[in-house]
Every structure is written in C-alpha cells, then in structure tokens.
Amino acid sequence: MLNLRILRCRSALIRECMAEFLGTFILLLFGCSAAAQVKTSNEKNGQFLSVNMAFSVGVMSATYLTKGISGAHLNPAVTLSFCILGKVKWGRLLPYSLFQVLGAYMASLMVYLVYYDAIMEYSGGNLTVYGQNETASIFATYPKEFVTVGRTFLDQVVGTGVLLLCILGLDEKRNTPAPPDLIPAIVAVMVLGISMSLSANCGGAINPARDLGPRLFTLTAGWGTEVFTCYNYWFWVPIVAPLLGGILGSFIYLIFIHWQLPDVEPPENLLTFSSICDQIKHVDNITEKGDEMKTAQF
Secondary structure: EEEEEEEEOOOOHHHHHHHHHHHHHHHHHHHHHHHHHHHOOOOOOOOOOHHHHHHHHHHHHHHHHHHHHHHHOHHHHHHHHHHHHHOOOOOHHHHHHHHHHHHHHHHHHHHHOOOHHHHHHHOOOOOOOOOOOOOOOOOOOOOOOOOOOHHHHHHHHHHHHHHHHHHHOOOOOOOOOOOOOHHHHHHHHHHHHHHHHHOOOHHHHHHHOHHHHHHHHHHOOOOOOHHHHHHHHHHHHHHHHHHHHHHHHHHHHHOOOOOHHHOOOOOOOOOOOHHHHHHHHHHHHHHHHHHHHHHOOO
C-alpha cells in the first residue's frame, strides 16, 4: 500500500502557509457563498443575518481545521499583531499574508463557478459595482454612498481592534482562559457579534485578505477596474484600517489587561533556585553551629 505520509512537507513554513491558504479558502467559501445566495435570490434564500452567520461558521470550521498547524490566523491583521506581540516570527508575516489572500481569491473563484448561472441571471450578464443589480458586493466589501471615507476607516479600525482585543485574552492563564477545544467556537461567536453590529457602513471586512482576495478576483473575472476605482478609490480602506485596528486593539489589551493582571505565584511546594540556595545556606549554618558547640565542649 502506498504510504501517503511521503506527501508531508518537510518545511514547517510551507506546511503553515498551506494551512493558512486552506483555512482562508474555507472561511471565504462559506461567507461568499451565503452572500451569493442571498443576493441572487433577492433575499428569498436568506437574509443579511445569513451572511453574518455563514462567515462565523466559516471562521469556526477553518480554525478547527488549521489551528494545529499554523494557529489559524486567516487574517493578515491577526498575523501582524501577533508578530508585534512576539507570538509569531516576523518572517512569517509576508508568506502568511500572501497565502491568505490567495486562499480568498481561490474561494471567490469557486463561489463564482458554483453560482455562475444565478449571478448571470440576476445581473443580466452585466457585471457591475453600481446599480440595483450589482453583484460585486457578493465578493468584496463596499461602503454605503452616504458614509464618508473617514467614517468607514474608523469603522474598520474599531471592528478589527475589538476582534484582537477579545481573542488575545482567550488563552491568558492569569485571567479566565477558555477551554482550548472551545476557542474556535468562541472566536466564531465574537466574529458574529462584530459582523452583526459593525458591518452596516461598509460590509465589515475586518480582514485585508477577506477583501483584497475577492476584489482581485472580480478584477480578473469581468467586473473590471471599477472594483478598485469606485467610490473614489475606496479599496485601500479595508486593507489599511484593519491592520491599524489590530495593532491598536493589541496595545489596548496589553495596557489595560495583560500588564495589570497579577503575577502567578508559584506553589508552596515548588522548589526554585533561590529556595534551594536558601536551604543549602540553612544547612551550612546548622553545621557551623554544631561544630562550634563541639569545640566548646572539647
């Protein structure tokens, strides 16, 4: 029988990048498929909440699938924040981010192939960003016309900051750590809460790969350069703002929580180097006193 174990990659970095690719693919496959179903059916096969829940299930599924290999970042903002905090080596930042974007791109392609007929029927074969029958929002995020660029930037900073602020405490032993097996489900609920409360202005990307990958796909699949030029070149907001938001949320966690938690006290029966030294000194003192008493008696 063929030993499939030979297909295992020897390079840890390649294994981790493969995991980030597949995890982000799963995340976007769930989310964008739900968006396509809701959009092309005029909300007969789901509603806004359906998309939020699908993305959350995608987060949970992808995290359970890949956490043991790469940590299941699925998001360049998470990877950047972990690099700054020293949880991940800086050499992982660019490869992880590239494979996350690639995973999102390929997931968008899969959604397009699955829902091609529905998309063409709904749009009349005219793939656009604007208008009543636009379909670009199935894949990437776009702002409401009445919301300013500054407001959408703040929206993404706050959303991603809340995400990092909440997930950083999940494995903090000095606080109330979550059971390791439940962390993916808890993160999914956090994402659901953020998407239900902070996605009305501009879609709630909170993830540069989640937006850039699908936007690149729509660029190459027929929507054209309008996906980047629309709304006065707004595309940079869901790329830059989440990165800044993740850093801000991480520092808020450090300042308000991590550095304020009490230090873990060692158990009373735990021997440390200093306690061993103290015991040796105590024995030496007893020995010296015993010698002095013997000399006095003599």
